[in-house]
Amino acid sequence: MNKNLLSIAIILLAVAIIAVNVWNPQNKETNEESTDLAASESVTATEDVPGVDLSEVQEGKPAPDFELTTLAGETVKLSDYQGKKVILNFWATWCPPCKAEMPHMQNFYEENKDKGVEIVAVNLTDLDNGRSEIESFVKEYGLSFDIPLDEKGTIGTQYQAFTIPTSYVIDSNGIITQKIIGPMDENMMADLTESIQ
The missing domain is CATH 1.20.5 (Single alpha-helices involved in coiled-coils or other helix-helix interfaces)
Known part of the structure; x- marks a missing residue:
């Protein structure tokens, strides 16, 4: 059985x-x-991030305004730069392409700051290694442009800075003309800003 x-x-x-x-x-x-x-x-x-409308950050649309505190302790708004061409950059100290890009940004800024061009380099502070690391980085690279701190990560998310560096070229009317993912050099920055008003 x-x-x-x-x-x-x-x-x-x-x-x-x-x-x-x-x-x-x-x-x-x-x-x-x-x-x-x-x-x-x-x-x-x-794409559906609470409190953030990712569809508003697109080429041809006005760059959404934001307010952050800079590394120097000043409060800045993106709208403060209206009337100037702006390279809005998102970066972190641990990012090798960001390290490669920063000397180019500083040189470009020094050559163009009196020509109506600004660089606003938003540090993704919530993803970075602390304020002292950011301060050391800025000192090491001799950066003199504004560095707002995105301590909560909301601006980086809103501007879709999921790969860094990510940059936006914004014309003097506050309209996004270009999104660039990856590092830029001085020639690229010059070409991008010369072609807009």
Whole structure:
């Protein structure tokens, strides 16, 4: 009797394995489709950040205003720079491309600050290594442009600075003309700012 039960159990197990293997390839496409759907839904979900409208930060639209405190302790608004061309940059001290870009930004700023061009380099402070590290970085690179501190991370999120450095070129009317992901050099900054009003 035990041999019969064991034989029946083995046969049922073999039938179950065959049924799963025959049924699974048909279901595999459905699983892949649902995985793709879940992935696309997660991308959409990341675009819906509470309190932030990511659709307002686009080329051709006015740059959303914000207010932050600079490393020097002054309160600045992006709208304070209206009437000037602005390179709005998002960076952190630990970011190698940011380190490569900063000397170019400083040189460009020194050459163009009297020509109606500003650099506003927002430090993603909530992702960085502390205020003393930021101060050391600024001193080491001799940075003299404004460095607002995004201590809560809301401005970096609003401006979609998910890869850094991320920069926006804003014309004298406060309109976003270009978004650049990755480091820039002086020639690139000159080309981007010369082509706008």
